[in-house]
Amino acid sequence: MSKFIVFGGKKLSGTYPVSGAKNAAPKLLIASMLSNELCVFKNISRFSDTFRSIDAITAMGGSVRFSSNNIVEINCKDIFNCEIPLEAMSARQNVLFIGATLARMGRVKIYPPKGDAIGKRPLNRHLDGIKALGGTIIEKNNRIEIEMPQRPVSTIYTFEKNTHMGTENLIVASVFNTGKIILKNAAEEPEVDNLIDCLNKMGAKIERIEPKTIEITGVEPLLKGVEIASIPDRLESATALILSILNGGGIKVTNSPRKMLEPLATVLESIGVELKWEGDTVSILKINLPLKSTAITTAWHPGFITDWQPLVTLLLAVLSDGESTIHERIFENRWNFLSELAKMGVKYELFQPEGFPASHYNFNDTEYDSRANYGAKVYGPTTLQPAEIISHDVRAGMDMLLASLTANGKSIIDDPGNHIDRGYENIVEKLTDLGADIRRV
Numbered sequence: 001m002s003k004f005i006v007f008g009g010k011k012l013s014g015t016y017p018v019s020g021a022k023n024a025a026p027k028l029l030i031a032s033m034l035s036n037e038l039c040v041f042k043n044i045s046r047f048s049d050t051f052r053s054i055d056a057i058t059a060m061g062g063s064v065r066f067s068s069n070n071i072v073e074i075n076c077k078d079i080f081n082c083e084i085p086l087e088a089m090s091a092r093q094n095v096l097f098i099g100a101t102l103a104r105m106g107r108v109k110i111y112p113p114k115g116d117a118i119g120k121r122p123l124n125r126h127l128d129g130i131k132a133l134g135g136t137i138i139e140k141n142n143r144i145e146i147e148m149p150q151r152p153v154s155t156i157y158t159f160e161k162n163t164h165m166g167t168e169n170l171i172v173a174s175v176f177n178t179g180k181i182i183l184k185n186a187a188e189e190p191e192v193d194n195l196i197d198c199l200n201k202m203g204a205k206i207e208r209i210e211p212k213t214i215e216i217t218g219v220e221p222l223l224k225g226v227e228i229a230s231i232p233d234r235l236e237s238a239t240a241l242i243l244s245i246l247n248g249g250g251i252k253v254t255n256s257p258r259k260m261l262e263p264l265a266t267v268l269e270s271i272g273v274e275l276k277w278e279g280d281t282v283s284i285l286k287i288n289l290p291l292k293s294t295a296i297t298t299a300w301h302p303g304f305i306t307d308w309q310p311l312v313t314l315l316l317a318v319l320s321d322g323e324s325t326i327h328e329r330i331f332e333n334r335w336n337f338l339s340e341l342a343k344m345g346v347k348y349e350l351f352q353p354e355g356f357p358a359s360h361y362n363f364n365d366t367e368y369d370s371r372a373n374y375g376a377k378v379y380g381p382t383t384l385q386p387a388e389i390i391s392h393d394v395r396a397g398m399d400m401l402l403a404s405l406t407a408n409g410k411s412i413i414d415d416p417g418n419h420i421d422r423g424y425e426n427i428v429e430k431l432t433d434l435g436a437d438i439r440r441v
Contacts, residue, residue: 026052038075043229046425063078102130134153161364186214187212248287
């Protein structure tokens with residue numbers, strides 16, 4: 001369990017360097033399973049999710065080392081084990097070991113993944129796709145055993161709903177197919193494209209042939225080695241950008257390509273924040289206070305992503321004038337952070353948006369509840385007060401940290417799941433370099 005002591009209200013300034021993407025970097029490491037040659041991965045963040053993937057590869061027989069602070073070298077020529085360790089599944093991205101291990105060994109034993117308590121996020125979309133590729137699945141003793149002894153044959157598979165990691169899982173599982181696999185209604189996130197780029201450089205043949213459609217032409221096992229970098233973390237970029245706005249705009253955020261942040265930039269500019277990009281560095285040109293209230297609906301890429309939602313909700317509650325509404329369509333349980341922000345003075349109300357059936361939401365239809373609150377209203381502006389608050393998940397935890405940095409006085413953040421450190425590399429050091437008074441205890 002982590003605890004953070006924050007003395008907020010201090011003026012922050014300087015440059016915030018964004019690290020490699022939490023939702024991309026560890027998945028590149030898993031791709032090394034498809035090769036017997038040395039793979040070198042750059043811009044790999046050193047946080048717990050990365051080490052969970054490394055531990056799993058090592059347990060399966062791979063050789064892994066950090067050759068420098070953020071460069072990882074992996075050789076999987078001696079892979080012998082098809083069982084993914086239980087502890088590895090505390091990092092949800094390790095579900096990609098399903099596709100990678102099936103492609104490499106024809107079988108895999110894995111435990112259901114864990115992760116943030118923001119929704120059930122079951123594996124049905126992954127496993128339905130694996131079945132379509134020829135996999136057989138047995139669930140026993142809370143473990144899933146999957147076999148796919150034959151290479152997949154030509155198949156067209158359509159995802160029922162958008163699934164980021166489900167798309168990645170089927171891509172990895174399909175690389176050695178004997179014809180062509182076509183995935184329809186496939187995810188379009190930049191992290192998916194980073195994985196595709198990696199696999200193609202290793203010798204795979206993967207192409208987006210039209211929006212939401214991916215074609216995988218089979219190649220012979222195994223792939224060659226690669227040297228590639230993780231994309232920057234667009235969620236961390238958004239975090240630093242929102243912090244800068246809350247603090248008056250004195251922070252420059254590096255490693256933040258505008259293309260990856262376009263939906264966020266559009267919202268910020270519409271409510272009164274003027275941004276300035278110099279290459280991949282973004283800063284605040286002007287903040288027109290009070291910010292305008294607005295309505296936000298989360299969506300899959302290229303829409304406004306759910307992990308930006310708590311950050312912008314906080315910004316609207318603090319600096320906007322009037323009522324803003326947020327419609328959460330990706331996860332069915334993402335409002336725990338609001339009850340914590342209420343301890344600091346944020347005023348909010350949950351509600352059920354009318355006229356939106358289960359098909360409008362990205363979680364499974366069976367999880368839909370017509371009486372559930374998938375919407376929230378927040379009322380600004382708010383002068384935040386220091387408080388003792390709890391981190392419920394990675395993005396909520398960072399919301400608590402940003403709110404604590406904004407409030408004048410001493411706040412305490414209890415983080416029983418170590419969520420903040422799980423999602424942000426060297427976060428205390430980065431914030432201290434900007435002038436924050438924050439300590440991890």
